[in-house]
Structures are given as C-alpha cells and as structure tokens.
Amino acid sequence: MYPRNTAAPVIVAGALILSAAMGIRQTFGLFVDPIALERGISLSTIAMAIALHNLVWGLAQPFAGAAADRYGAAPVVGFGALAFAAGLALAANASTGFLLVIGMGLLVGVGVSCTTFAVVLTSVGRVATPERRSMAMGMASAGGSFGQFALVPAAQLVSEASGLSVALLALAILMVAVSPLGLMLDRRRGAAATGRPQFAYSLSDVLALACRHRGYILLTLGFFTCGFQLAFIATYLPGYLVLCNMPAGLGAMALALIGLFNMIGTWTCGWLGGRVRQQYVLGWLYFVRSLAIILFFFLPKTDASVLGFAAVMGLTWLGTVPLTSGLVAKIFGTEHLGTLFGICFLSHQIGSFLGAGIGGVVYDLTGSYTPLWIATALAGLVAALLHFPINDASVTPAPAAA
Incomplete structure (x- = not known):
C-alpha cells in the first residue's frame, strides 16, 4: 500500500493539466464560424485544421507516451505546452488557411499529444495500487473535465x-501557465505503487504480444468510434443548432454542460471500473451514447432537448479514457503503459480526424449534417458489441534478459 499523499499531488496536477489542454481544444467549435466570416477561410479548410490536430495528436501519442515512459512526464509536458501555445498564437494571427492548418492543426496536435492522456494518466496509474487505479484515473479525468x-x-x-x-x-497564455505542473507528475512510481515487482520487459516483446492479443485489438477498434463521435459533436454541434434555428449561445452552453456532466461521468466510470469488469462498462457506455444520439436527432429541437442531450453525452463523454487505459494496464501492466495506450489512442484519433474532417466536407456537398448523425449512432452500436467479449486476464510476458 502506498501513502495516500503520494497519489494525491499527482492526481491534482494531472487534473489541472488535462483541464487546460482538453478545455482549450473543446473551444475550437466556437471559432469555426468566426474564422470563416472574419478571415474568409472556407469551412472545409477550418474543418481540415481541426481534423489534422486530431490526427497528429494520435500519430504523436505513442511517441509522447514512450518518451514519458523513458524520461518522465515533466519534459514531455513542458515541450507540449510550448508547442500548444505556439499553435494557438499562430492561429490567432492566421490570415490564410495554410497558416491556420499549421497552427491549429500541426502544432496544436503535437501539443495535445504531450499534455493529455498517455502522458498524464500513465503517471497517475503508476502511483495507484491496482485496485485503485481505475478510480485514480477517473478522478484525474473528472478534474480535467472542469476545463471544458x-x-x-x-x-x-x-x-x-x-x-x-x-x-x-x-x-495560449493559460497553456504556458500550467506547464510547470508537469514536474508533479514524476512523483512516482515503482513496485510500491503497483504492488508487484517491475521487471524490465522488452518493449518489442510487449508490443508483439499486444498485436496478437484479441482483446487489445478489439479495444483499439472500439476506441475509433469514441474519437469519431466526440470530434463530430464537439466541432459541429454549435453550427448544427444554428441551422435548427436555435440561439447561437446555446451551442456554447451545450458544450459547457457536456464538460460539467463529464466530471460526474468520468468519476463514475472510474469508480465502476474498480468494481465491474471494465469492458462491460465500456460496452454499455457506447450503447447509451448511441441511443442518446438517435433520440436527439429525431426529437424536436428545443432548449430542453438540447440541454438534456448535452447532459447525457457529458456522462458518457470521456469515461472511455480511464476505463480503456485501466484495462490496458490490467492486461499488460504499467511499465509500458504510455506506449501501449498511445497506440490504442491512435485509433481514437483517426476516428477524430474523420469525424471532424468529414463533417465539413459532407456539409459543403449536401448542406446537411444528417449522414454524420446517423453514422455516429451506428458506429456506437458496433463499438458496444466489440467490447463485451474482451478477455481482461493479465498477461505477463517473460522479463527481458539482464
């Protein structure tokens, strides 16, 4: 058992870093229409910038996780915060679509990869005992939701x-201000936290094992849907509501409400993950989310229906993250958790890239978001079915030779 005060500073620091990074990127949907109107940049280009940052986030996440596994979280968070801030500053002054894509797409994507889940939650997971790991990750994720x-x-x-x-x-200034908190994430780690010896497993052996593990493959495929759904809704919900003749401010209120209820949802999912098999919680989460999307799309649009939809989406929004990372840690241990979760998260971000990018293209071609609402609902039902059969038995690879 570890002392309680060992985990608490790491959880608080992780929550604050996640709060800034995730909260900032959730504001991008508010800037889509203003950028188009004030800068004369097409909706497709803006959507591409947002989609690109999701893709770059995913592509860089395994490397950010591996760097945190090897060197600690502090230098990774520091570098990422500076890249994130530089991207926002460039976007603030971008007069062309190219500059916007470099800033909000490339630089923000690198920055988010270094200041979010594979780096932050890995540090939290290492200071928690196995029986409390899901709860600790849920608490950090819930605190991070305050930013949204x-x-x-x-x-x-x-x-x-x-x-x-x-x-x-x-x-951008806010992102720089939270970067020193990365130093707290390296208060750590080792056998005392995990309750078992930490063998020097070969990363190549663990990766080979993960690629052959059916449960890891299903988890990775299912995580694609989460990214697709969240990126589409976060990017286009404000504009969709305006098309439905709803007040412009209602979109911001809905995104804020998603963040508020996400605090409750991620904490609850972390709590449930310590008591119920995590893959079952994930399966039901995807099912409830898809049902909410179907009802929202077909019901009349009123203030009550929009805010009710936002509340349900918030309860299921990022609860997938502590459950997925906790399940990876349960199966493979924590030594290479940053790398393994980073690879899994790449699938999530490919989904995010498509959810954010296709939405703008479909709207430009058809003048409607209807095909995307239907796609998000169907994808969630498929993801629910993928999670229930996952085998969560711990896999212990042979330790590498000294």
Missing part, C-alpha cells in the same frame, strides 16, 4: 468582448 465546463463559456465571452484573436492568445 469553465473554458468554453469563458472563451465565448472573451471572443465576443475582445475578438477572436484575443481569445486564442489568452488560451
């Missing part, structure tokens, strides 16, 4: 009062 609740309306207010550029620069 707080930063979306704050960014909306700053943008309306001072303009798009000032809002993006303020978010």
Whole structure:
C-alpha cells in the first residue's frame, strides 16, 4: 500500500493539466464560424485544421507516451505546452488557411499529444495500487473535465468582448501557465505503487504480444468510434443548432454542460471500473451514447432537448479514457503503459480526424449534417458489441534478459 499523499499531488496536477489542454481544444467549435466570416477561410479548410490536430495528436501519442515512459512526464509536458501555445498564437494571427492548418492543426496536435492522456494518466496509474487505479484515473479525468465546463463559456465571452484573436492568445497564455505542473507528475512510481515487482520487459516483446492479443485489438477498434463521435459533436454541434434555428449561445452552453456532466461521468466510470469488469462498462457506455444520439436527432429541437442531450453525452463523454487505459494496464501492466495506450489512442484519433474532417466536407456537398448523425449512432452500436467479449486476464510476458 502506498501513502495516500503520494497519489494525491499527482492526481491534482494531472487534473489541472488535462483541464487546460482538453478545455482549450473543446473551444475550437466556437471559432469555426468566426474564422470563416472574419478571415474568409472556407469551412472545409477550418474543418481540415481541426481534423489534422486530431490526427497528429494520435500519430504523436505513442511517441509522447514512450518518451514519458523513458524520461518522465515533466519534459514531455513542458515541450507540449510550448508547442500548444505556439499553435494557438499562430492561429490567432492566421490570415490564410495554410497558416491556420499549421497552427491549429500541426502544432496544436503535437501539443495535445504531450499534455493529455498517455502522458498524464500513465503517471497517475503508476502511483495507484491496482485496485485503485481505475478510480485514480477517473478522478484525474473528472478534474480535467472542469476545463471544458469553465473554458468554453469563458472563451465565448472573451471572443465576443475582445475578438477572436484575443481569445486564442489568452488560451495560449493559460497553456504556458500550467506547464510547470508537469514536474508533479514524476512523483512516482515503482513496485510500491503497483504492488508487484517491475521487471524490465522488452518493449518489442510487449508490443508483439499486444498485436496478437484479441482483446487489445478489439479495444483499439472500439476506441475509433469514441474519437469519431466526440470530434463530430464537439466541432459541429454549435453550427448544427444554428441551422435548427436555435440561439447561437446555446451551442456554447451545450458544450459547457457536456464538460460539467463529464466530471460526474468520468468519476463514475472510474469508480465502476474498480468494481465491474471494465469492458462491460465500456460496452454499455457506447450503447447509451448511441441511443442518446438517435433520440436527439429525431426529437424536436428545443432548449430542453438540447440541454438534456448535452447532459447525457457529458456522462458518457470521456469515461472511455480511464476505463480503456485501466484495462490496458490490467492486461499488460504499467511499465509500458504510455506506449501501449498511445497506440490504442491512435485509433481514437483517426476516428477524430474523420469525424471532424468529414463533417465539413459532407456539409459543403449536401448542406446537411444528417449522414454524420446517423453514422455516429451506428458506429456506437458496433463499438458496444466489440467490447463485451474482451478477455481482461493479465498477461505477463517473460522479463527481458539482464
């Protein structure tokens, strides 16, 4: 058993870093229409920038996780925060689609990969005992959700009062301000935290084992859906509501409500993951999310239906993350957790790339988001079916020769 005060600072620091990084990227949906109107940049180009940051996030995540496994989280978080802030600053002053894609796409994608799940939750997972690991990850993720609740309306207010550029620069300053918290994430780790010896497993052996593990493959495939659904909704819900003749501010309120209920949802999922088999919780989570999407799409659009949809989506929003990372840790241990979860998360971000990118293209071609709403619902039902048969038995590879 580890001392309680060993885990608490890591959980708090991780929650604050996640709060800033995830909260900032959730504001991007608010800037889609203003960028198009003020800068004359097409919706397809803006969608491509947002989609690209999701893809770059996924592609860089295994490398960020591996760097944190090897060197610790602090230098990775510091580098990522600077890249994130540079991307926001460039987007704030971008006058062409190319500059927007480099800033909000490439640089933000690298920054998010270094300041979110594979780096932060891996540090949290290492200081928690196996029986409390899911709960600890859920607490960090829940705290991180505060950023979406707080930063979306704050960014909306700053943008309306001072303009798009000032809002993006303020978010860049915030990202730099939280970077020193990465030092707290390396209060760590080892046999005392995990309750078992930490063997020097060969990364190549563990990766080979993961690639042959049916449960890991199913988990990775299912995680694709989560990224597709969340990126589409976060990017296009505000604009979709305007098309439905709803007030423009309702979209920001809905995204903020998703963040508020996400705090409850991620904590609850982390708690359930310590008591119920995590793959079962994941399966039901995807099913409930898809059912909410179907009902929202077909029901009349009112303030009550929008806010009710946002609340349900918030309860299921990022609960997948502590459950998925906890399940990877349960099967393979924590020594290479950053790398293994990073690879799994790449699938999530490929889904995010398609969810954010295809939405703008489909709307430009058809003038409607209907095909994407149907696709998000069907994909969630498939993901639910993929998770129930996952085998979560621990796999212990042979330790590498000294």
